[in-house]
Amino acid sequence: MTLLQVQGLTKSYGARRVLREVSFAVDEGEVVGLVGTNGAGKSTLGDIVAGITPADGGSMTLQGSPYAPLSADDARHLGVGVVEQLVRIDPALTVARAVFRGTPQAGRPQAELRRQAQVLLAEVALDVDPDTLVGDLPHFVHGLVETARVLAEDTRLVVLDEVSAALLPLEVSRLHAVTGRLRRQGRGVLYISHRLPEMLEVVDRVLVLREGRIALDSPSADLDPERLAAETVGAPVAPPAPRVASVAAPVLQDDVPVPADTHPAPSGDDVALQVRNLRVPGRVEGVDLVLRRGEVVGLTGHRASGVAEIADALSGELPAVTDELLLHGEPRSLGPADECPLRLPAYHPDQDAYGVDPGETIARTLTQEAWGALTDIRTEIATLRGVIRTVHQFDVKTLSIRTVFGALSGGDQHKLALARWMASARDVVVLHEPTRGLDVRARAQVRRLLDEATAHGTSVVVVSVDPDELAECCDRVGIVSGGRVARWIDTRELAVDAVRERIVEAATAA
Ligand SMILES: Nc1ncnc2c1ncn2[C@@H]1O[C@H](COP(=O)(O)OP(=O)(O)OP(=O)(O)O)[C@@H](O)[C@H]1O
Numbered sequence: 001m002t003l004l005q006v007q008g009l010t011k012s013y014g015a016r017r018v019l020r021e022v023s024f025a026v027d028e029g030e031v032v033g034l035v036g037t038n039g040a041g042k043s044t045l046g047d048i049v050a051g052i053t054p055a056d057g058g059s060m061t062l063q064g065s066p067y068a069p070l071s072a073d074d075a076r077h078l079g080v081g082v083v084e085q086l087v088r089i090d091p092a093l094t095v096a097r098a099v100f101r102g103t104p105q106a107g108r109p110q111a112e113l114r115r116q117a118q119v120l121l122a123e124v125a126l127d128v129d130p131d132t133l134v135g136d137l138p139h140f141v142h143g144l145v146e147t148a149r150v151l152a153e154d155t156r157l158v159v160l161d162e163v164s165a166a167l168l169p170l171e172v173s174r175l176h177a178v179t180g181r182l183r184r185q186g187r188g189v190l191y192i193s194h195r196l197p198e199m200l201e202v203v204d205r206v207l208v209l210r211e212g213r214i215a216l217d218s219p220s221a222d223l224d225p226e227r228l229a230a231e232t233v234g235a236p237v238a239p240p241a242p243r244v245a246s247v248a249a250p251v252l253q254d255d256v257p258v259p260a261d262t263h264p265a266p267s268g269d270d271v272a273l274q275v276r277n278l279r280v281p282g283r284v285e286g287v288d289l290v291l292r293r294g295e296v297v298g299l300t301g302h303r304a305s306g307v308a309e310i311a312d313a314l315s316g317e318l319p320a321v322t323d324e325l326l327l328h329g330e331p332r333s334l335g336p337a338d339e340c341p342l343r344l345p346a347y348h349p350d351q352d353a354y355g356v357d358p359g360e361t362i363a364r365t366l367t368q369e370a371w372g373a374l375t376d377i378r379t380e381i382a383t384l385r386g387v388i389r390t391v392h393q394f395d396v397k398t399l400s401i402r403t404v405f406g407a408l409s410g411g412d413q414h415k416l417a418l419a420r421w422m423a424s425a426r427d428v429v430v431l432h433e434p435t436r437g438l439d440v441r442a443r444a445q446v447r448r449l450l451d452e453a454t455a456h457g458t459s460v461v462v463v464s465v466d467p468d469e470l471a472e473c474c475d476r477v478g479i480v481s482g483g484r485v486a487r488w489i490d491t492r493e494l495a496v497d498a499v500r501e502r503i504v505e506a507a508t509a510a
Pocket residue numbers: 013016018036037038039040041042043044045085397398407408409410411412437
């Protein structure tokens with residue numbers, strides 16, 4: 001039976017027509033995938049269904065009754081819940097209070113909420129104490145707390161807006177288990193994601209949003225990731241090619257566990273960073289790393305594996321010790337009060353809204369440094385041309401470079417923030433999840449950005465939960481477990497799919 005029927009929805013922001021006569025249905029007990037390029041209007045559509053944004057035209061029915069929510073609260077009372085893409089929960093709330101906020105139980109004592117929250121958190125396989133403050137949780141967890149909140153209500157339809165984007169393969173499987181349960185309970189799910197292979201595993205049907213319209217409405221059984229990628233961009237998409245390393249990377253004995261006492265190869269001219277026996281008390285037990293000029297090394301592992309701490313130590317955010325640490329052969333250290341500390345610049349896609357003022361225009365955001373220094377009209381024209389080139393190069397959906405940054409889609413914000421950051425990236429840098437939330441074409445653009453930087457000698461450590469991202473971007477990938485690199489996987493000369501599978505297998509087994 002039809003749960004949600006959407007008929008002829010339209011939505012524009014100024015002159016930008018985002019949705020043009022969008023119609024589709026979600027049945028009871030059906031999981032429907034929604035895909036499209038960055039800026040295609042997926043979140044806008046999800047937000048209209050969830051009462052966050054009003055449509056300009058069109059109509060909806062829910063279980064046969066007219067459905068026109070006035071707000072997100074109104075939609076929730078009518079049985080439609082949403083987990084938003086850039087969800088930010090009040091950091092001062094406990095997890096229990098966050099799960100029940102806005103529900104009839106919200107005013108109950110913490111002890112009672114705690115008990116009930118525990119059950120819901122177990123359902124989304126989130127192992128956190130309900131008394132923990134939201135502010136003490138890593139950001140990726142917020143989406144799961146929101147998913148528990150949706151379960152707390154009598155929700156008939158759930159919109160999941162890129163909840164899986166920041167999750168490890170194991171966590172994605174758990175999210176999919178929750179989705180399966182919602183299906184069996186007869187609820188409907190609108191599942192928005194750019195991680196196409198994973199999405200196809202869980203959805204019954206896929207809608208492709210292109211040029212503001214539903215360009216494809218197909219059972220998932222008739223699709224594969226390549227075909228879906230092509231439908232998403234409206235043209236054939238070349239499968240991602242393995243990276244051709246800019247430098248002669250070390251030959252690895254693929255899939256062979258690294259003995260605990262393995263030391264890096266001796267330093268040479270092409271070695272950018274050499275780390276021997278990196279330790280962070282209680283978290284990292286002894287990591288060796290050799291990063292050559294122009295090399296991209298990936299690191300991944302479970303949340304408690306120590307992978308985040310390794311990255312934080314290298315960027316100076318966490319005190320650590322090493323037996324030896326050389327940057328281009330020069331000694332460095334990781335202690336807070338040391339004379340020559342190593343502070344690798346690090347990019348985080350979700351930190352402080354990219355360190356960018358969302359009210360600032362695209363033009364100013366991309367030219368912040370140059371702006372103040374503009375002294376003549378020719379320089380100004382060249383600078384603005386550069387901005388327009390970047391906007392085109394990254395296929396950002398906007399009508400003007402005077403659009404404010406915060407009005408761009410999540411993926412478009414991330415692309416421009418990364419392009420801005422990479423423009424000044426030199427030498428050795430750390431990138432967290434560089435393609436998170438990006439469509440298939442944008443992922444290739446980021447790959448090109450990386451290839452260009454590494455061709456000029458920049459070396460990169462990529463920290464990621466996404467096996468596709470690691471397979472596409474890196475020359476080799478370290479699987480971190482128990483505070484050590486338990487295994488190195490060589491990505492050269494293997495198809496990206498094969499590398500992905502090895503990473504998932506090794507990361508799950510670790
Ligand atoms: N509040 C707003 N003001 C102006 N424009 C907006 C606003 N919200 C969204 N838009 C525009 O609507 C378009 C669709 O954005 P939306 O966030 O729905 O895309 P999306 O498909 O979810 O993209 P992504 O995959 O990057 O998250 C974009 O061009 C965006 O700039």
